[in-house]
Amino acid sequence: MMNKSITTLPPGSTIGILGGGQLGRMLALAASRLGFNIHIFCPDANSPAFKVAAKSYSAEYDDEKALAEFARHTDVITYEFENVPADTAAFLSSRIPLYPNEQALSVAQDRLAERRFLAAASIPTAAYASIASIEDLQEAISKIGTPSVLKACRLGYDGKGQAVIKKPDDISGAWKKISGVPAILEAFIPFEREISVIIARSQTGDMVAYDPGENRHHNHILDETLVPADISADTQNKALEFARKIAESLEYVGILGVEMFVCNSSAHDPLYVNEIAPRVHNSGHWTQDACNTDQFEQHIRAICGWPLGDAARHSDAKMKNLIGEDFHQWPQYAARADCNLHLYGKLNVRPGRKMGHVNQIMPKKPDKTSRN
Ligand SMILES: Nc1ncnc2c1ncn2[C@@H]1O[C@H](COP(=O)(O)OP(=O)(O)O)[C@@H](O)[C@H]1O
Numbered sequence: 001m002m003n004k005s006i007t008t009l010p011p012g013s014t015i016g017i018l019g020g021g022q023l024g025r026m027l028a029l030a031a032s033r034l035g036f037n038i039h040i041f042c043p044d045a046n047s048p049a050f051k052v053a054a055k056s057y058s059a060e061y062d063d064e065k066a067l068a069e070f071a072r073h074t075d076v077i078t079y080e081f082e083n084v085p086a087d088t089a090a091f092l093s094s095r096i097p098l099y100p101n102e103q104a105l106s107v108a109q110d111r112l113a114e115r116r117f118l119a120a121a122s123i124p125t126a127a128y129a130s131i132a133s134i135e136d137l138q139e140a141i142s143k144i145g146t147p148s149v150l151k152a153c154r155l156g157y158d159g160k161g162q163a164v165i166k167k168p169d170d171i172s173g174a175w176k177k178i179s180g181v182p183a184i185l186e187a188f189i190p191f192e193r194e195i196s197v198i199i200a201r202s203q204t205g206d207m208v209a210y211d212p213g214e215n216r217h218h219n220h221i222l223d224e225t226l227v228p229a230d231i232s233a234d235t236q237n238k239a240l241e242f243a244r245k246i247a248e249s250l251e252y253v254g255i256l257g258v259e260m261f262v263c264n265s266s267a268h269d270p271l272y273v274n275e276i277a278p279r280v281h282n283s284g285h286w287t288q289d290a291c292n293t294d295q296f297e298q299h300i301r302a303i304c305g306w307p308l309g310d311a312a313r314h315s316d317a318k319m320k321n322l323i324g325e326d327f328h329q330w331p332q333y334a335a336r337a338d339c340n341l342h343l344y345g346k347l348n349v350r351p352g353r354k355m356g357h358v359n360q361i362m363p364k365k366p367d368k369t370s371r372n
Pocket residue numbers: 126149151156157158159160186187188189190191194217220259274275
């Protein structure tokens with residue numbers, strides 16, 4: 001890392017983003033504020049990010065002609081989703097800097113690779129086994145026991161590609177539910193709460209982390225993030241240390257999201273890492289209105305070789321996702337002085353679709369010491 005040269009991209013440079021969803025859109029908005037031009041590459045012609053970009057490429061991720069054109073007109077490339085095909089990443093990174101790097105991408109897009117990476121970095125996770133057949137699953141259940149969670153190695157999100165196994169009888173149903181693809185079986189963690197750490201690492205290896213947020217899910221989709229999380233100082237320090245260690249080991253550049261399970265915050269119980277996301281993260285949206293520099297600007301700063309901004313939190317916050325029909329509540333949030341509304345410009349409301357979010361901002365309460 002140290003002997004790699006660092007290029008600072010000045011305002012006026014062009015940033016390419018793979019993926020045109022709301023995360024790409026909010027990255028583009030943050031980058032525009034710093035004077036950058038944004039080009040978005042996404043197969044879907046109706047991508048929300050296209051509406052805020054200087055140029056859009058609506059092509060498949062294996063369309064090398066379109067990718068070459070995209071690379072020729074950009075100074076750096078990043079992505080807003082972790083399932084960028086490895087060949088696409090390799091094709092682009094041979095032409096132009098790609099951040100976060102390909103290792104971060106390959107670790108985050110395969111749960112087995114992720115578990116192995118975390119184990120090598122001595123980061124605690126739920127006990128797991130690699131599953132390639134129903135026989136593997138039977139054997140793993142006899143070791144790991146129930147309840148446990150079967151997770152497809154690739155392409156899962158919002159709880160998709162997962163099955164909970166409560167008793168050995170559930171094995172064949174679970175294997176069918178994930179369509180018999182390569183998977184991991186994981187011990188079920190009876191967590192007290194879920195938290196995430198959003199951390200940024202620059203090209204010079206500097207790191208800043210946001211205060212951990214507490215995540216509440218509904219129908220397996222993130223519903224709310226509360227900041228500060230109700231955890232002890234000890235748990236908070238441990239969470240930040242894990243995130244730093246992961247970013248450091250990957251020689252990471254950009255924003256990284258790290259999801260964790262807290263079992264019992266007031267006791268010295270283990271803290272487990274569940275998942276890492278090599279991108280800006282839904283559970284970091286609160287930073288837009290409660291911090292000097294939000295996760296989107298921080299990511300742009302990191303990939304452009306700028307110094308990182310201040311991640312300190314000036315307010316308490318509650319981020320609420322507007323999912324499906326929740327979208328129609330926008331007027332009531334727009335009328336509230338304590339709320340900032342972020343809408344993604346999506347044309348159609350569909351059940352489970354993330355349409356926008358609201359950041360409710362509250363005066364910062366003094367830090368708790370009772371749980372330390
Ligand atoms: N080992 C586990 N023990 C208990 N709950 C789990 C476990 N793994 C996942 N979950 C629950 O399922 C949710 C989704 O799982 P996750 O691995 O984060 O996949 P994704 O976010 O890609 O859908 C988690 O946020 C958590 O609520």
